[in-house]
Amino acid sequence: MTKFYSEVILFFFIYSVMGWLWETIYCSLKAGKFIYRGFLIGPYCPIYGFGIIMVLYFIEPFHNNLILLYIFSTIIVTLLEFFTSYFLEKIFHTTWWDYHNVPFNIQGRIALPVSAFWGIGCVLVVRVIQPFVIKIVEMLYNSFGIIIPSVILCLMAVDTVFSLLNMFSLQNFLKDFHSKLEGQAKNLKSSLKVRSQHFSDFIELEINKKNELKEKIREKRIHEKENLELKLNTRKLKFNERRLLNAFPNVKLKRLSELKNPRDLLLKLDKIKK
Numbered sequence: 125m126t127k128f129y130s131e132v133i134l135f136f137f138i139y140s141v142m143g144w145l146w147e148t149i150y151c152s153l154k155a156g157k158f159i160y161r162g163f164l165i166g167p168y169c170p171i172y173g174f175g176i177i178m179v180l181y182f183i184e185p186f187h188n189n190l191i192l193l194y195i196f197s198t199i200i201v202t203l204l205e206f207f208t209s210y211f212l213e214k215i216f217h218t219t220w221w222d223y224h225n226v227p228f229n230i231q232g233r234i235a236l237p238v239s240a241f242w243g244i245g246c247v248l249v250v251r252v253i254q255p256f257v258i259k260i261v262e263m264l265y266n267s268f269g270i271i272i273p274s275v276i277l278c279l280m281a282v283d284t285v286f287s288l289l290n291m292f293s294l295q296n297f298l299k300d301f302h303s304k305l306e307g308q309a310k311n312l313k314s315s316l317k318v319r320s321q322h323f324s325d326f327i328e329l330e331i332n333k334k335n336e337l338k339e340k341i342r343e344k345r346i347h348e349k350e351n352l353e354l355k356l357n358t359r360k361l362k363f364n365e366r367r368l369l370n371a372f373p374n375v376k377l378k379r380l381s382e383l384k385n386p387r388d389l390l391l392k393l394d395k396i397k398k
Contacts, residue, residue, distance in 0.1 A: 126270060133273040134261045135180065136173035137280070139249070143172025151373075161371050163220070163291075164283045165364060171208055175201045179246045180254070187250055197250075198243030202234050205242070209233040216291055217298075219376035290364040297365065298377060301390070361390065 147161040147169055162169050179197045186192040210233065213219050223229040228236035264272055361369070369375065369387050380386035 127265060130265055130270050130273040131261050132177060132181075133277055134264060135257065136170075136177050137168065137276045138173075138257055138260070139176040140168035140170050140173035143169040146172075151371075155373060159371060159373070160367060163368070164280070164287045165367075166280065166283050168280070170280075171204065175204050175242075176246070176249055178204065179250065190247065190251075193250060194243050194247050197246035198239050201242040201246060202239040205239075206230070206234045213378070216295060217378040219378070220372050222374055222376060287364065290362060291368070293362060294365040294368065297361070298380060301380065366391070 144162050144167045148159060148167075151159040151161055164170070178200050182200065183193065183196040186196055209219070209221065219232070222232045223235035223238060224232040226235035226237055369391055373387070375387055377386045
């Protein structure tokens with residue numbers, strides 16, 4: 125039994141690392157720059173590890189049937205992706221991936237073309253990659269016993285706890301940031317009443333286009349001043365908070381949904397903050 129659990133941990137870790145490599149390479153090429161993917165700090169994405177473990181053990185009787193292997197693999201990883209997206213959003217008020225632009229999607233959490241791709245990937249893993257991974261795992265277990273699996277388990281546990289604490293810290297930061305935005309919005313609303321009256325007078329007096337341009341420049345300066353005040357009233361992002369925002373360019377922050385590009389704004393404010 126000890127050998128079984130050790131092998132499961134090693135399989136989980138290896139495929140989590142492979143998943144991280146795939147996501148990092150794909151997203152880096154797509155972005156044209158290096159993107160360190162993953163929810164955790166270490167170079168691994170657990171969702172890939174969980175998905176492959178489920179495919180390897182839950183539908184093992186169908187591994188020799190190519191069609192059933194593909195169908196059941198696709199169903200398993202699709203359900204895993206859907207519920208992972210759902211619970212991450214409910215817990216952290218954040219959408220980490222979004223398939224709304226992909227055809228045949230469900231709530232933007234899963235999409236038919238993506239699920240079909242994952243199914244093909246699972247078939248390749250079971251039929252092509254797994255035999256080599258088995259040899260690696262057996263070699264590691266025969267050489268080191270439970271030492272490597274135990275170290276992996278401890279490191280990933282510490283990483284998970286640390287990353288969760290960072291995520292809750294980020295949520296508190298976003299909550300505070302949102303409160304400051306609401307405060308600014310109230311002040312801006314009062315200011316706009318005065319400005320609207322001035323603008324009415326402006327129309328009545330038929331001020332020329334040159335003065336219109338001056339008004340726009342003045343409002344832009346006011347907006348820049350407000351952003352500067354907001355920057356001065358917010359703390360600098362922590363390392364892992366910044367890394368997560370950089371790792372997921374399409375992340376949607378529910379607490380700041382009224383902003384057009386909240387992620388970009390936070391990174392910009394963080395960059396200019398001393």
